[in-house]
Every structure is written in C-alpha cells, then in structure tokens.
Amino acid sequence: MPHLHIESFKPLALPLKCGDVEFLFQADYKDKHGGALIATRYKGREFFLTHKKGDTKELLKSDKITRPSPNFLIKHSLLAYAECAKLHIIDSNVDNAPENTHLKTHDALKSISYFAENFPRDREVRIEIGFGSARHLLHQAAANPNVLFIGLEIHKPSIEQALKQIVIQNLQNIMILDYDARIFLEFVPSNIVSRIYVHFPVPWDKKPHRRVISESFLKESERVLCVGGRLELRTDSENYYRFALETFSTPRQSCFDVRKNQEIAIVSKYEDRWKKMEKNIYDVTFTCEVESPEADAIGDFSFSSTSISKEAIEALSRDTYKREWGFIHVERKFTIGKEGAMIRLAMGSFDRPESNYVIIEKGTARYFPSLPVRSNANLKAHILLDELLHG
Ligand SMILES: C[S@@+](CC[C@H](N)C(=O)[O-])C[C@H]1O[C@@H](n2cnc3c(N)ncnc32)[C@H](O)[C@@H]1O
Structure with missing residues (x-):
C-alpha cells in the first residue's frame, strides 16, 4: 500500500x-x-x-x-x-x-452499497454463489444475454480472474460482488430471482455454521425467488448432501427434488476433479411455489436530534455491546479540535461486521465519510448507538 x-x-x-x-x-x-x-x-x-x-x-x-x-x-x-x-x-x-x-475500477465489480441502495430489477436476475473459476457463471451469462447474473465470491484471485474474462469475452450482463453470500440475500427484493446456483460449496464439515446453506438462507431464498424460481445446490460431499436434505425438508409449501450424477452443460474445475475420481455428484433443487410479501423497509441512519453530551461519549464503553442480532464495539476514540469528537466503531452482524466512523460535533452525530451498509444488523447497531449516545 x-x-x-x-x-x-x-x-x-x-x-x-x-x-x-x-x-x-x-x-x-x-x-x-x-x-x-x-x-x-x-x-x-x-x-x-x-x-x-x-x-x-x-x-x-x-x-x-x-x-x-x-x-x-x-x-x-x-x-x-x-x-x-x-x-x-x-x-x-x-x-x-x-x-x-x-486500472480503473472495473464496471462489473460492484459494492454492496450498490445493491443495498437500488437493487437492479429491470431484467430477470440469477445469482451464483461462490463462483470460483467462474466457468459456470461465464457460460450462463454468454448463453443468456438478456438475464442479469450476479456472481458472489469471497476469494479475491477468483474475482480478478472472472473480471478479466468478462472483459475478454465482452459480457455486459454480469455483476461481481465480493461479499458473504449468507448475508447478501437480505438486500434482494422479494420474488425477483429466477435461479440461485450454489455449486460445490465448501462443506465446512468441522464448522457447519459457516455453510452457505442453512435454514435461514433457505427462508431468504424462498422470499427472493419468483414462483417457479429455483435454488440449485450441486455437491460432491455426501455430508453436505445429507445436511441439505434435512434442511430442505423442514415443513414449507415449496418443494425440492434430488438427482444423482446428472450431466450439466458446463463442468467446473471441481467437478472435473471429482469426476476423474469417480465420485458421486448430487443435485438438490428447491423450487419456489409461493409469492412472498415485500421485505419490511428498513429505516435510515440518522441520529436523534437531542444534543449529545461529552459525558455520553466518555461513557461509551470499550467492551463489546453484544445482542442476539450482532454487536457494536467502540474501537477507538478521537478528538477533533477542542470541542469535537470522533469514534471508530465495529458494528453489525457477527458474520460480516463493518467498521465505521462517527463524528460528534456541537452535540450532533453523523457518519463519515459514508453511511453503514443498509443491512438489518447495521440498522439495529445504529439504533443501539443512538440510544447510548442519547443516554
Ligand atoms: C469449492 S469452491 C467451488 C467453486 C465453483 N462453484 C466450482 O464449482 O468450481 C467454493 C467457492 O465458494 C466460495 N465461498 C465460500 N464461502 C462463501 C460465502 N459465504 N460467500 C461467497 N462465496 C463463498 C469460496 O471462496 C470458493 O471459491
């Protein structure tokens, strides 16, 4: 740097x-x-x-x-x-x-704020989670030019590789996001996604809470999928397959089906490897059959108008304020001139915490230089901070 x-x-x-x-x-x-x-x-x-x-x-x-x-x-x-x-x-x-x-920031690479502020809804949307080498994502985007593909990945070299290929293949219908898929769906409006691909997710056998598929992920998938839309899990892991079956079969209106060793049009690097080893490959597909209500609009990040005292800032503890939805933690405190103050805050969900700065001058607070991402956990963290600052 x-x-x-x-x-x-x-x-x-x-x-x-x-x-x-x-x-x-x-x-x-x-x-x-x-x-x-x-x-x-x-x-x-x-x-x-x-x-x-x-x-x-x-x-x-x-x-x-x-x-x-x-x-x-x-x-x-x-x-x-x-x-x-x-x-x-x-x-x-x-x-x-x-x-x-x-070296200009690539057009296809988006930030989470892009989706949080104004989710694109002018075309059919498909989401691929953990696209890895991006073979499947690129293939699908080339074959379906009128569909918007959103590719999520947390491994930076894979993201760079995908961005290069998007330029080489001149694909205009892919957006790439470096963000944890377990949280992303909360930014997606209801009933607008036609496919969610989860191909060969990390099995996390020792840390199952890190798996992409979970009861809450499935619930959010059902909300964002349109009627007839599908969540497609493809895995070589016997353990993950059994876990998915259990998760998918909790009582709900929508339905799922299971296939073994089904051929698909494009084979990823992982799949190539497993096939050579003659491993079984399982597809568990969840089809949405219900229309969901719009998600509740979440509030904004403004602070209450009553004046914040110096004592309230002093009283902010360095201990973590933990709640069931997440936490806030005041990491550092600053002074600005003789009267102003600033805090650096870690906040939000345990899975994807964020750091933000809050300036407090003349008794009023504001985030600088940008607002937190509009997630539910961040909003709850903001409300808690507002309460603490206002006594
Ligand atoms: C085993 S690879 C499979 C890649 C690709 N889908 C394929 O079939 O070749 C799993 C990928 O998921 C990504 N990943 C793991 N957890 C993730 C998460 N929570 N959100 C987004 N991507 C994730 C990993 O970085 C990795 O590239």
Missing part, C-alpha cells in the same frame, strides 16, 4: 486546499499511541490519510477502513500533504504517476 516514511509529522491548519486535493479536518487518536487521521477529499471521494508514530520514523499512509480505489487517489493525496506541510520524506513507495486508465 502506498506510504511515506517521514522524519516528523506537521499538522496543517485545516481546512486547506493543496492543488486538487482538499484536507478537511484532523482527528487525533485519544490513546497513548498518538497519531492522527486527516480527512481528505479528492476527485469526489472522501477518505482518511493516517499518521502513525514510530520509534525512529513516522508513517503517512491511507486508512484501511475508508481506503479509496484506485491507488493513485492515495498516492496523489499523500504527496499533496507532504508538499503542503513541507514534510521531510525519508523513503516511500509512492510515485506521482497519473491515473492509469487500464
């Missing part, structure tokens, strides 16, 4: 514009390690640079939580700060190369 090693850090009087880069305010760590975050705006993006103290030299780099992409945004901002504050750079891995247009 781009960084500068500097002799010593010099704060600037903020706000200040250095060329095209704006530095908005500085938030100082309140703990013994010291250091600061510098709120930065460049090319329409807001993020923090961070200053860390070391024994012999000090470091200026981007903050992990708000890190923008592509990297040139960070590099140019670091150099702009160093120039304006007249910092002495000891060494760095930062050049001043202009934006590389080949």
Whole structure:
C-alpha cells in the first residue's frame, strides 16, 4: 500500500486546499499511541490519510477502513500533504504517476452499497454463489444475454480472474460482488430471482455454521425467488448432501427434488476433479411455489436530534455491546479540535461486521465519510448507538 516514511509529522491548519486535493479536518487518536487521521477529499471521494508514530520514523499512509480505489487517489493525496506541510520524506513507495486508465475500477465489480441502495430489477436476475473459476457463471451469462447474473465470491484471485474474462469475452450482463453470500440475500427484493446456483460449496464439515446453506438462507431464498424460481445446490460431499436434505425438508409449501450424477452443460474445475475420481455428484433443487410479501423497509441512519453530551461519549464503553442480532464495539476514540469528537466503531452482524466512523460535533452525530451498509444488523447497531449516545 502506498506510504511515506517521514522524519516528523506537521499538522496543517485545516481546512486547506493543496492543488486538487482538499484536507478537511484532523482527528487525533485519544490513546497513548498518538497519531492522527486527516480527512481528505479528492476527485469526489472522501477518505482518511493516517499518521502513525514510530520509534525512529513516522508513517503517512491511507486508512484501511475508508481506503479509496484506485491507488493513485492515495498516492496523489499523500504527496499533496507532504508538499503542503513541507514534510521531510525519508523513503516511500509512492510515485506521482497519473491515473492509469487500464486500472480503473472495473464496471462489473460492484459494492454492496450498490445493491443495498437500488437493487437492479429491470431484467430477470440469477445469482451464483461462490463462483470460483467462474466457468459456470461465464457460460450462463454468454448463453443468456438478456438475464442479469450476479456472481458472489469471497476469494479475491477468483474475482480478478472472472473480471478479466468478462472483459475478454465482452459480457455486459454480469455483476461481481465480493461479499458473504449468507448475508447478501437480505438486500434482494422479494420474488425477483429466477435461479440461485450454489455449486460445490465448501462443506465446512468441522464448522457447519459457516455453510452457505442453512435454514435461514433457505427462508431468504424462498422470499427472493419468483414462483417457479429455483435454488440449485450441486455437491460432491455426501455430508453436505445429507445436511441439505434435512434442511430442505423442514415443513414449507415449496418443494425440492434430488438427482444423482446428472450431466450439466458446463463442468467446473471441481467437478472435473471429482469426476476423474469417480465420485458421486448430487443435485438438490428447491423450487419456489409461493409469492412472498415485500421485505419490511428498513429505516435510515440518522441520529436523534437531542444534543449529545461529552459525558455520553466518555461513557461509551470499550467492551463489546453484544445482542442476539450482532454487536457494536467502540474501537477507538478521537478528538477533533477542542470541542469535537470522533469514534471508530465495529458494528453489525457477527458474520460480516463493518467498521465505521462517527463524528460528534456541537452535540450532533453523523457518519463519515459514508453511511453503514443498509443491512438489518447495521440498522439495529445504529439504533443501539443512538440510544447510548442519547443516554
Ligand atoms: C469449492 S469452491 C467451488 C467453486 C465453483 N462453484 C466450482 O464449482 O468450481 C467454493 C467457492 O465458494 C466460495 N465461498 C465460500 N464461502 C462463501 C460465502 N459465504 N460467500 C461467497 N462465496 C463463498 C469460496 O471462496 C470458493 O471459491
């Protein structure tokens, strides 16, 4: 990651514009390690640079939580700060190369906020979970150009490989998301998905709670599938197959069927391997037969209007506030000038927690630089934080 090693850090009087880069305010760590975050705006993006103290030299780099992409945004901002504050750079891995247009964020790669704010519903939607080598996803997208395919994966090299192939094959109907499939479905409107493919999921025999298929996943699948839509599980794992049968056969109106060693049009790398080993392959298909009501609209992330006292911020405990839906945990506290405060918060579900910053100035709170993702667990975490801040 781009960084500068500097002799010593010099704060600037903020706000200040250095060329095209704006530095908005500085938030100082309140703990013994010291250091600061510098709120930065460049090319329409807001993020923090961070200053860390070391024994012999000090470091200026981007903050992990708000890190923008592509990297040139960070590099140019670091150099702009160093120039304006007249910092002495000891060494760095930062050049001043202009934006590389080949490295622009790929159009097919979406963030979870994209789906949370405005889920695409202009076409038939199919979802593939854990697409791996993406052979199946690419094949399906090429064969069905009018269908939107959303591919979920958490393994970054697989994502990069898929993005490359999307460009090479000039496919316009795939969106890729780096997100945990167990939580994604809550962002999907009811009755709009025609297929959910779960091909060769990790069996997690020792940690079954990490399996994609679960009672709650099945319930959410039934909600998002249209009538006649299907959830297709394909697995070589005898254990996973039995577990799926048990989960799928809990009483519900929709129906499922099971096949063994069924040929499909495209064979994934995993399937190739299992076939060579002459392993059995099981398909468990769940067909949705009911129309579901729309999911409840979730609220927003505004804070109550009554003034927040300094004592309420002080009283926020470093212990985790655990609830059955998830948690909040105040990780660090900051000061902004003489009167302002900021907290860094881990929040949301246990499976996919998020970190966010909350600024409290003149008695009112706001998230910076962006709101949490609109998930149910984040919203509950926000309500809990609001209660704690308002006593
Ligand atoms: C065994 S591979 C199968 C890949 C591909 N479907 C195939 O048939 O070759 C399972 C994939 O699921 C991904 N995965 C595991 N858990 C996931 C989750 N919770 N959300 C999204 N992807 C997940 C893994 O990163 C891995 O690439």
